[in-house]
Amino acid sequence: MKIYPKCLKGKESFVSFDGHWLPCCWLPNFGVIYEDSIFGKPEFDLSKNNIEEVVKNALFREFITILLESPENAPYACKKHCGQDSGTTSNHLHKKIRYG
Numbered sequence: 001m002k003i004y005p006k007c008l009k010g011k012e013s014f015v016s017f018d019g020h021w022l023p024c025c026w027l028p029n030f031g032v033i034y035e036d037s038i039f040g041k042p043e044f045d046l047s048k049n050n051i052e053e054v055v056k057n058a059l060f061r062e063f064i065t066i067l068l069e070s071p072e073n074a075p076y077a078c079k080k081h082c083g084q085d086s087g088t089t090s091n092h093l094h095k096k097i098r099y100g
């Protein structure tokens, strides 16, 4: 499997109810409580960091590295929404996404 992260191709990012930045709105879904992920950490708290600091922090760099280099370790939401077994890097948002 490969992941072609839409968050690196212009998909809008997301801010949680308590002010934490996430690369997209899909991540907090699928039963994963974002507070238990890296995005619940203080490095992603927009009351403590500006957006440039957030996207440059080491945790986010590691997250991107996992998406691109070891996608088997990526969150389920990323595999589900941005994963492809093969093919192009074209945006497949137009395709119906199956849940379950």
Ligand code: SF4
Pocket (backbone or CB within 6 Å): 003, 004, 005, 006, 007, 008, 011, 023, 024, 025, 026, 027, 067, 077, 078, 079, 081, 082
């Ligand atoms: S699901 Fe994952 S890879 Fe896809 S846009 Fe969201 S954070 Fe990026």
